[in-house]
Amino acid sequence: MEDHRMLVGYARVSKADGSQTTDLQRDALFTAGVGAERLYEDQASGKKDDRPHLAACLKALRAGDTLIVWKLDRLGRDLRHLVNTVHDLTERGIGLRVLTGQGAAIDTTTASGKLVFGIFAALAEFERELISERTVAGLTSARARGRKGGRPYKMTPAKVRLAVASMGQLDTKVGGLCKELGITRQTLYRHVSPSGELREDGRKVLKQSKSK
Structure with missing residues (x-):
């Protein structure tokens, strides 16, 4: 049953971040086991709400899958959006892993990590x-x-x-x-x-x- 679960990655960069940050996120997600065909990526400013690839990523996720992001702030526009997004993942039975930054301890695929949800x-x-x-x-x-x-x-x-x-x-x-x-x-x-x-x-x- 474990074999049917998929790792899906999401990366987001702004124009100010530069290509190095893009490569850093992509490399980290690939190292974590995300396949190139399951990597979703948006380029947007911090104030821009329209993130079509994030919407597509969240829609593609299925129960048992795990969403992997480089940093927690890649996932949400602000705290309210982040909280609601993670809560939605919870309701749908989807795991979340954060690779670096302040949320690096978050891995809801583990028993202790489920407390975060x-x-x-x-x-x-x-x-x-x-x-x-x-x-x-x-x-x-x-x-x-x-x-x-x-x-x-x-x-x-x-x-x-x-x-x-x-x-x-x-x-x-x-x-x-x-x-x-x-x-x-x-x-x-x-x-x-x-x-x-x-x-x-x-x-x-x-x-x-x-x-x-």
């Missing part, structure tokens, strides 16, 4: 919830101009999962995590322990979401 899924869900919360907060503020501050953010299933994944990492800064999630330290520690284990309140939030 869970983090991206939580990020995608958190992004959707954050947009919804900002909309609600904006409407609330518009109806009550005399009150200070907007509607307080509550702990949601996505925030709980993201907190669990983040607190389990040694380099996580609690203050920054709380600011990102829009919660206090007290709220965080009521739901998740410092080592990333679910506490009673956290289990309740996840249990309520499953019962809906």
